[in-house]
Amino acid sequence: xxxxxxxxxxxxxxxxxxxxxxxxxxxxxxxxxxxxxxxxxxxxxxxxxxxxxxxxxxxxxxxxxxxxxxxxxxxxxxxxxxxxxxxxxxxxxxxxxxxxxxxxxxxxxxxxxxxxxxxxxxxxxxxxxxxxxxxxxxxxxxxxxxxxxxxxxxxxxxxxxxxxx
Numbered sequence: 001x002x003x004x005x006x007x008x009x010x011x012x013x014x015x016x017x018x019x020x021x022x023x024x025x026x027x028x029x030x031x032x033x034x035x036x037x038x039x040x041x042x043x044x045x046x047x048x049x050x051x052x053x054x055x056x057x058x059x060x061x062x063x064x065x066x067x068x069x070x071x072x073x074x075x076x077x078x079x080x081x082x083x084x085x086x087x088x089x090x091x092x093x094x095x096x097x098x099x100x101x102x103x104x105x106x107x108x109x110x111x112x113x114x115x116x117x118x119x120x121x122x123x124x125x126x127x128x129x130x131x132x133x134x135x136x137x138x139x140x141x142x143x144x145x146x147x148x149x150x151x152x153x154x155x156x157x158x159x160x161x162x163x164x165x
Contacts, residue, residue: 069093075165076100080150081158089124091117091141096124117141122148 005011069092076087086107089098096115101107111134115124120142126135137160139148144164151157 074144076146076162077165078160078162080160085160085162087113087162089113094118096122100126111135113137122146 071090071092073090074088076089078085078087080102084103085100086103087098087100089096089100094117096113096117098113099110100113101110110129112127112129113124114127115122115137120140122137122139122141124137125133126137127133134153136151137146137148138151139146139160145162147159147161149157150160
């Protein structure tokens with residue numbers, strides 16, 4: 001507290017200036033100190049979490065994905081409609097590749113096969129060696145045998161049945 005002596009000899013107390021109230025300043029600095037400490041902890045947690053997440057994503061993205069894919073080669077004989085055929089296909093995972101020929105045309109007149117196998121449901125596109133699509137096989141692979149529907153380039157549908165030799 002401050003006092004002043006007036007010219008007539010009386011003593012007057014001087015009220016404190018509001019901006020110099022030390023209790024408010026001390027309290028304010030304590031709360032801003034706690035607040036900045038809390039912000040520091042939150043920022044640290046966010047940074048550490050972000051680094052952990054980034055590291056996890058890096059490991060996931062760079063991890064080699066090894067998948068065991070079984071490959072099956074089938075030498076088959078059977079019929080497309082009433083026509084005897086001989087077929088060789090290779091099934092690797094869900095991919096089917098191979099060739100076949102109509103027996104009456106001979107093995108020099110092959111047609112190429114490319115398709116998919118999804119849980120035993122097959123879809124194979126037939127093309128000439130020049131790449132022209134000439135047919136479509138849709139059917140079921142079951143214990144080394146394939147049967148289903150064949151559609152030729154003219155749209156004629158025929159049943160087909162093929163068996164491993």
